[in-house]
Amino acid sequence: MKIPTTIITLSALFMASMVSAVMPDDPAKIDTCTAPGTVALTFDDGPGIYNDQLLAILAKKNVKATFFMIGENIVATPALSATLKKILAGGHQLASHTYTHSNLDLMTAEQMKSEISRTSDAMFTHAGVRPAYMRAPEGRCSELCTKVMGELGLVISHWNVDTNDWRHKAQAPQTAADLSMVEINDVIVKNSNPATDSFILLQHEIHKFSVELLAERVIDAILAKGYKFVTMEECVGKPSYLSGSVVPPVVPPTTGPTSGAPVPPPSGGVVPPPSATSGGAGAPGSTTRSAVSAAATTGTTSGAGALQMGAWAMGLAAAVGYTLF
Numbered sequence: 510m511k512i513p514t515t516i517i518t519l520s521a522l523f524m525a526s527m528v529s530a531v532m533p534d535d536p537a538k539i540d541t542c543t544a545p546g547t548v549a550l551t552f553d554d555g556p557g558i559y560n561d562q563l564l565a566i567l568a569k570k571n572v573k574a575t576f577f578m579i580g581e582n583i584v585a586t587p588a589l590s591a592t593l594k595k596i597l598a599g600g601h602q603l604a605s606h607t608y609t610h611s612n613l614d615l616m617t618a619e620q621m622k623s624e625i626s627r628t629s630d631a632m633f634t635h636a637g638v639r640p641a642y643m644r645a646p647e648g649r650c651s652e653l654c655t656k657v658m659g660e661l662g663l664v665i666s667h668w669n670v671d672t673n674d675w676r677h678k679a680q681a682p683q684t685a686a687d688l689s690m691v692e693i694n695d696v697i698v699k700n701s702n703p704a705t706d707s708f709i710l711l712q713h714e715i716h717k718f719s720v721e722l723l724a725e726r727v728i729d730a731i732l733a734k735g736y737k738f739v740t741m742e743e744c745v746g747k748p749s750y751l752s753g754s755v756v757p758p759v760v761p762p763t764t765g766p767t768s769g770a771p772v773p774p775p776s777g778g779v780v781p782p783p784s785a786t787s788g789g790a791g792a793p794g795s796t797t798r799s800a801v802s803a804a805a806t807t808g809t810t811s812g813a814g815a816l817q818m819g820a821w822a823m824g825l826a827a828a829v830g831y832t833l834f
């Protein structure tokens with residue numbers, strides 16, 4: 510029996526729509542890294558009470574990660590807000606997950622800007638940085654949100670692999686950890702190639718099992734496959750922080766800060782150039798610059814990129830406390 514071509518065409522359209530439903534349809538939403546063979550490990554919803562444990566695991570594995578934090582959580586508990594400086598000192602990146610963790614697509618532009626600026630202020634107060642990367646709660650960032658984030662010069666950070674730890678948190682801890690490895694095994698371990706693929710991985714630091722039973726397992730599986738872990742800055746190729754940020758020096762794991770390291774002034778000083786605002790230790794400046802060029806040529810974030818380039822130039826002469834919003 511011959512199948513009518515209209516049915517074949519409709520089937521193809523349906524398949525195409527399924528693919529676009531899985532992948533972000535807006536190129537402004539970043540869900541892969543620029544360089545193959547890299548994986549950005551990202552932890553959402555903190556700062557949480559397991560953060561110290563997580564930092565110890567990351568230090569043991571010598572892996573740098575990115576923390577998308579909720580502004581409300583930063584200001585709610587002084588003990589937890591202190592972890593922000595520890596995160597920076599460990600060479601990790603701080604990023605914004607909005608202030609109230611609400612659906613941005615239900616907000617006006619002004620409300621969205623408030624979500625971003627309040628979180629930025631909280632991070633600046635506790636860690637001296639204003640994040641240039643944001644992640645929308647539940648990934649909800651449609652047309653207006655994309656426009657607003659672009660105006661603010663922010664990288665909308667999506668993901669292409671989900672541990673689904675948030676989905677499995679009610680299970681027994683070991684079961685939850687096993688289930689949270691399923692997508693990683695399917696997508697990365699079994700069906701990817703470090704020569705061509707890169708990933709942004711979604712995990713949460715507020716679930717005990719996710720820190721204690723899952724984080725190290727995730728890291729080991731991905732390292733064994735031949736990938737290198739990077740921060741979002743290295744993944745995307747744009748600086749972690751906006752102008753006005755004063756990034757403290759990364760503390761080497763075994764010895765104290767060396768006299769030769771480029772250390773920003775403690776207060777009232779000049780904002781370091783983009784290469785020194787790295788949230789990820791060891792990101793070579795040349796790699797970052799070429800990645801920025803690559804990102805710019807794609808046109809995906811050129812508006813935001815131009816805004817940020819201008820902001821960096823201004824930042825060279827800006828005093829501490831300069832506020833964009």
Ligand SMILES: [Zn+2]
Pocket residue numbers: 553554606610646647
């Ligand atoms: Zn979240």
